[in-house]
Amino acid sequence: MQRWRVAILSLLLFSAVAASLPRLADSLRLAARLLPLSLHERREALMPEFYANIEKLRSSGRRPVAVLATTRAALDQAVFLTYYLYPREAKTYGTRFAWAALDPKTRPSLIVDAASARVTTYAAVRDADLRREPLLRDPPLPPATRRSFAIPIVSSNDGMPAAAYVIEGALAADVEAHVTLTLFPNGIPKTLTVRGKRTFYDLVYECFGVMQFAGWMRVESDAPVRAAFWLVNQPAHVAAPLHLVSGPLESPAHFPALPHPAILWLLNLSDRPVVGKVASHDAPMPPHALYSIDALGTVGGPIYAFITAKLPDGNTRFIWPEDVP
Amino acid sequence: MTGLVVTAVLFPLAGWAAGRRSLAEAFLFGAGLLGAAMFILGVLNVPFVVTMTAVAVAGVVQLVLALSSRAEVARAIVPARSTATLTILTVVPLVLLALIVSIVPLHDFDGRAFWLLKAKALANERTVDGPFFHLRSSYDPRNEYPLLIPLDAAAVMIATRDADDPQVRWLYLFLFAALVVFVRRRIGPWYGAILAWLPQFSFAAEGGATSAYADIAIAAFVTAAVAEMIDGESPLRFGAWLSFLLLTKNEGLPIASVLLFIGAFRFRRRIGIAAIAPAVAAAALLVWRSGIPITDEENYAALLSSLPSRMGRILPAVWQFARHLVIFWNWGVVGIAAVVALALLAWRREWRMPAIAASMAALYIGAYAVTNWNMSDLVAASADRLLMQMIGPMLFAIAAVIGPNERSRYTPPERPPTPA
Numbered sequence: 001m002q003r004w005r006v007a008i009l010s011l012l013l014f015s016a017v018a019a020s021l022p023r024l025a026d027s028l029r030l031a032a033r034l035l036p037l038s039l040h041e042r043r044e045a046l047m048p049e050f051y052a053n054i055e056k057l058r059s060s061g062r063r064p065v066a067v068l069a070t071t072r073a074a075l076d077q078a079v080f081l082t083y084y085l086y087p088r089e090a091k092t093y094g095t096r097f098a099w100a101a102l103d104p105k106t107r108p109s110l111i112v113d114a115a116s117a118r119v120t121t122y123a124a125v126r127d128a129d130l131r132r133e134p135l136l137r138d139p140p141l142p143p144a145t146r147r148s149f150a151i152p153i154v155s156s157n158d159g160m161p162a163a164a165y166v167i168e169g170a171l172a173a174d175v176e177a178h179v180t181l182t183l184f185p186n187g188i189p190k191t192l193t194v195r196g197k198r199t200f201y202d203l204v205y206e207c208f209g210v211m212q213f214a215g216w217m218r219v220e221s222d223a224p225v226r227a228a229f230w231l232v233n234q235p236a237h238v239a240a241p242l243h244l245v246s247g248p249l250e251s252p253a254h255f256p257a258l259p260h261p262a263i264l265w266l267l268n269l270s271d272r273p274v275v276g277k278v279a280s281h282d283a284p285m286p287p288h289a290l291y292s293i294d295a296l297g298t299v300g301g302p303i304y305a306f307i308t309a310k311l312p313d314g315n316t317r318f319i320w321p322e323d324v325p
Numbered sequence: 326m327t328g329l330v331v332t333a334v335l336f337p338l339a340g341w342a343a344g345r346r347s348l349a350e351a352f353l354f355g356a357g358l359l360g361a362a363m364f365i366l367g368v369l370n371v372p373f374v375v376t377m378t379a380v381a382v383a384g385v386v387q388l389v390l391a392l393s394s395r396a397e398v399a400r401a402i403v404p405a406r407s408t409a410t411l412t413i414l415t416v417v418p419l420v421l422l423a424l425i426v427s428i429v430p431l432h433d434f435d436g437r438a439f440w441l442l443k444a445k446a447l448a449n450e451r452t453v454d455g456p457f458f459h460l461r462s463s464y465d466p467r468n469e470y471p472l473l474i475p476l477d478a479a480a481v482m483i484a485t486r487d488a489d490d491p492q493v494r495w496l497y498l499f500l501f502a503a504l505v506v507f508v509r510r511r512i513g514p515w516y517g518a519i520l521a522w523l524p525q526f527s528f529a530a531e532g533g534a535t536s537a538y539a540d541i542a543i544a545a546f547v548t549a550a551v552a553e554m555i556d557g558e559s560p561l562r563f564g565a566w567l568s569f570l571l572l573t574k575n576e577g578l579p580i581a582s583v584l585l586f587i588g589a590f591r592f593r594r595r596i597g598i599a600a601i602a603p604a605v606a607a608a609a610l611l612v613w614r615s616g617i618p619i620t621d622e623e624n625y626a627a628l629l630s631s632l633p634s635r636m637g638r639i640l641p642a643v644w645q646f647a648r649h650l651v652i653f654w655n656w657g658v659v660g661i662a663a664v665v666a667l668a669l670l671a672w673r674r675e676w677r678m679p680a681i682a683a684s685m686a687a688l689y690i691g692a693y694a695v696t697n698w699n700m701s702d703l704v705a706a707s708a709d710r711l712l713m714q715m716i717g718p719m720l721f722a723i724a725a726v727i728g729p730n731e732r733s734r735y736t737p738p739e740r741p742p743t744p745a
Binding site: 031 | 463506
């Protein structure tokens, strides 16, 4: 073969060898590191935590698995999770609503977080979703300060897909304040230390670790705080401001009588049973109770009341006692 | 170890079932034949094990018959003349790859996400139409991808009774090794050594021999089909390689169509014989796809109608695609050499290799132009693997330009064509 041909072919071969060397060296180093390990240990070394969690899942029986993958990266991981779990049945859901909309009797009940391959709960997946995208990133606060008030309705709950209700808002204190939140009707307390501004993307779940359809919250602080909260429907990107309540109605509130689906909410803020008045009817209420009834008209007695109505855009319209004559 | 033995025995046997050929070519042909047979007969509900057994028995019979005519077999398996240095240089990366494959677990993307997940399902359900492909047991991304290579992997899993991926890693390494040896025999020892070291084929984490992608198989089938086209001897074998192509990846169908068209200039009236196997394979693929849900792959056939309105994306696509050819850490300077060689061949009016390479590149660029994905992202993720598929025409072109010694392998043998 002529020399120039050998030279060209040598150049091509040399370039291929030279280009290979860095990746070859990396691969050999990796092989040397993995050599003393078992197959599963090698996989764990390549996929720290993720593969160990898969091994745990594999040994947890053969129940079908719901793989919730709510981000692009998690969707990739879901595919690998499915790969290693196969032939165990593993259905992947791109949103939590896709799983929630299924028949609870037939959908897989064992939920796995795709990103970590950990067994998790619907509430935890929901929390991770909400944490990523709060609607009110820097909620404005009023100048007035308070030491004690109630948030007349709080919720951490998913409605008909896709609706997700949370309480977003903030507390702020110029000096260190120890704020006790008590979630009713169960009366669960939680004390927070607030200095400066603290925001909440899902007040109920963040502070109490529970999802709750409807409750209310008492807030007491040892130092003045500024506060504002909203009922947010997160997927609809809408927020309705909540009135903060100091006590029961001071005089009858002349609410209009409204047809369903408007709802009249009655709230007993006190620690003892009371009897309120709705239109011409008595409304006996146990301590700390929050009831919802048809909006029949005027409300009186030692209770607090307000009306809610769902708007077409997914928001909630509130009618507060201060809004009616 | 069981997977290694099964892979080393099953596919050459399958390759010999369809006639005598070298070990490397038998492996490639066997991988194509076994997967294609399992798929086409699988569509007709023939159990995989029956197909595997039939193909293996036919291979044993053919091998015994071949061994009885020792002289001809010897001629078929004598390696190409080469220097010891080139042989060592060819073997070293393959040995290193074997070492890596035997130790480092599979950790690629497409291999696990698409191809081997399907292989596991095929091995578990023993059908191409089971609950998995109807999305009833798990989510199967790219559900409609052709199944030839997953079926090969499933055959290994069935034979070893183990559906874990260490058993099938050898399939992908041996496909590469067989391609290297095939290139060494058909184009020349230098080219075998160059291919063995090309990083995109050897040590690339995504698409290389340590992964479980299908691009090396496509590259091998294209190379073999082009070699068959150059020989011009057997339109049936040429058609068989094309059918393997279209059952391996989505782009296999348009590539096979291009090769069939260009092959018509070589095989002339016999091209009808070559079209039989691809037609059967395409029909089986169509029937199978019509019965399963389509998932998340783009429908390029439908998108093609949008090409006139997206002509402005052609030049950027060409530019971005071509840039991958000069990425030294994937291709050394082989990509540049191939472009120069193809240009020289075109200048010399030797059109076959430039036409094949240009047509394949045009398919990819057309797909980039009409894609609904972000074009740059798609090019970045796929261009090097698509270039792998063109390695056969690229190396044939370099060999054709560089000199008479190599060209003697490139040009067809001087004997009249014989019927298939």
